[in-house]
Amino acid sequence: MFAKKTIDDDTWEDLEDALLKADFGPDVTDALVTELRGKVAKYRTTDPADLQRMLRETIEERLAKLDSTLKLTERPAIVLVVGVNGVGKTTTIGKFAKFLRNYDRTVLVGAADTFRAAAVEQLATWADRAGVGIVRPQMPGQDPAAVAFQTIERAKAEGTEIVIIDTAGRLQTKGGLMDELGKIRRVVEKQAPISEVLLVLDATTGQNGLAQAEAFIEHAGVTGLVLTKLDGSAKGGFVLAVQEKTGIPIKLVGQGEGINDLTGFTPHVFAQKLVG
């Protein structure tokens, strides 16, 4: 679309299509196209290359509005990881633990996903790979809040710097399960302040991502987003809408199954990847 000589009606249509295909959703797409039309008119350009640059800058600018630094200054710094089923919470925790180990921080993970079959074992495998400790539930189906409690207790006793707590995946429509998250949060907060609540979002998710974010923010007090599975063909454009509507920044990006495939979020790189 940017290879043509001048900007014409087709260019705008192609641009709209491209944005929609990247899961930006009809609202954000309309807003972006309108903004770009304005800019193109203002600078009186007809060069598609200019449009491409403006698009990249516009997206980058919008994404960069929020501060994407992780705040892990408390000791222990407690990180709660939440999300719907199958977005890659456990994998993200494994990678995140390794990420922190690379900076020589001591890490303890808590396997508070006591619901899904073999979730604890899955986390244990990741903890092993990352070389961090794990607190397991004492019995299957134990109250996840209890596991979280024990994890923090142990972290305090051992002087561990960062605690990451895995939770069971839950769809945002399940009221009871969302309340359970609230309980985990309350139990943890009694012992120590929570530094970050990370909501894991799957890049392949469509417009439902916004509904997920809103529900989890309400029940779990999300402070940051993690976008996973960006190594596939999905662009994850919906995060722009999520970030703008909720005011919660994207903090981490997962792009592969390897233990080192987790990086901090940089708007520039993300926009570059989206637009080319």
Add this chain to the structure above:
Amino acid sequence: MATFGTLSDRLAETFKNLRTKGKLSAADVDGTVREIRRALLDADVALEVVKDFTATVRERALGDEVNKALNPAQQVVQIVNEELIRILGGSQRRLEFAKKPPTVIMLAGLQGAGKTTLAGKLAKWLAKDGHTPLLVASDLQRPNAVTQLQVVGEQAGVPVFAPEPGNGVGNPVKVAKDGVAWAKQKQHDVVIVDTAGRLGVDAELMKQASDIRKAIDPDEVLFVIDAMIGQDAVATAKAFQDGVDFTGVVLSKLDGDARGGAALSVASITGRPIIFASTGEGLDDFEPFHPDRMASRILDLGDILTLIEQAQSAFDEDEARAVAEKFATDSFTLDDFLKQMQQLRNMGSIKKMMGMLPGAGAMKQQLENFDEREIVRTEAIIQSMTKAERVNPKLLNGSRRLRIAKGSGMSVTDVNQLVSRFEQAAKMMKTVAKGGMPQVPGMGPIPGGGFGRGKAQQAKKKGSKSGNPAKRAAENAAIATGVKPGVAAPSGSGFGLGGAPAPSEEDLANFQKLLGKG
């Protein structure tokens, strides 16, 4: 999504000024098509599918085939609904079993789509049907996927073939092959092979999946896809079709609030039918897929067919007629009121039922606030009355009311409220029974008021896939209002053209009031 309201509402808005006209002009249609396009994009239908789709709808809406009995908005919704059903595969398809057992079923999909959980659900479902399934753990990639399958197998009461520990160890192709051989030997008639989740772009893993397919020659290859997936559904589905060539699709996580546009995208792009839908975390939350119902969900028209079916099984037609009789003759008593309420409870969770109503997406909050125990409390109050009091509520003086309040553990105010609600309902129903329109504040005009007919139509309609939204709306209204006050009351005119009456929040509040929230 909820901010926009339902497609039918939006279309009704677009056509507000056209009510008196019977025909659609090209300009009207273009405006409408844009609305549809937006609604579909909001529901995560793939862009190219949306384009094809809107082109077809436009053509049909401008054609001569439009139904003269419907208003323009309804016509368009009807066309859209029919087209959706057509793309989604028309009727249901069942699993195909091999003539010579074992039937081999292979599962494939992205990571986190829900394959392993689905394997357990499918196994349990088949076992319930008298089959003897075997689960084969060919996902040796994800940490502890094998363990997960073993746990799931145990929960489902189905044996699991897992010779390799997983976590990257072992050859999945060999495991799959051995699994099928093992099933033959042990005379299992169905083999379900769980494979590793993979990205569409991962050539190596895709090759592995296709190798597994070649090795075991499955009768069905089911592609498991998350109902929440967005535009990437196209790329993923194509990659899997090229890579493993699936024979059917399973839509997972349909219990969320995603509108499931992916279903439409996948069905339209690959031409493969959707066979099952997975609707929860329990092993029993699994059902055959109904294309017509999915169409309504994508458009947020509500799952009215399911609702009607449930209503049909819960309501006893003779009883309904008897009640109608009572209304007409003014002998409706608190006893009947109680019976009605118990019938209502038979329909299952009211929250679930109301969730199926069109436009309910916007009323989630309200639904959450609805307390089903209110019905139990109302029951308690009525059951604390004497026979005579139930027949003739006029008997209820202050001291009787106090006794009832004490007997039911409620306050006198609650009793008073119930009695006044009952009187209102009885009065309203009497009006209906006499052929008039009930004046229920907030309920809006009830199209056609064809209560008696609504019921008859439902009976006839069972199984028919009429995409006629007006008819459905009328039936819906019949249920929404008829739920409490009885269904069959003879009344006039054919179903009206009053527009699709999606219940507003006010309606819901009213419904709650009737049910006892006060």
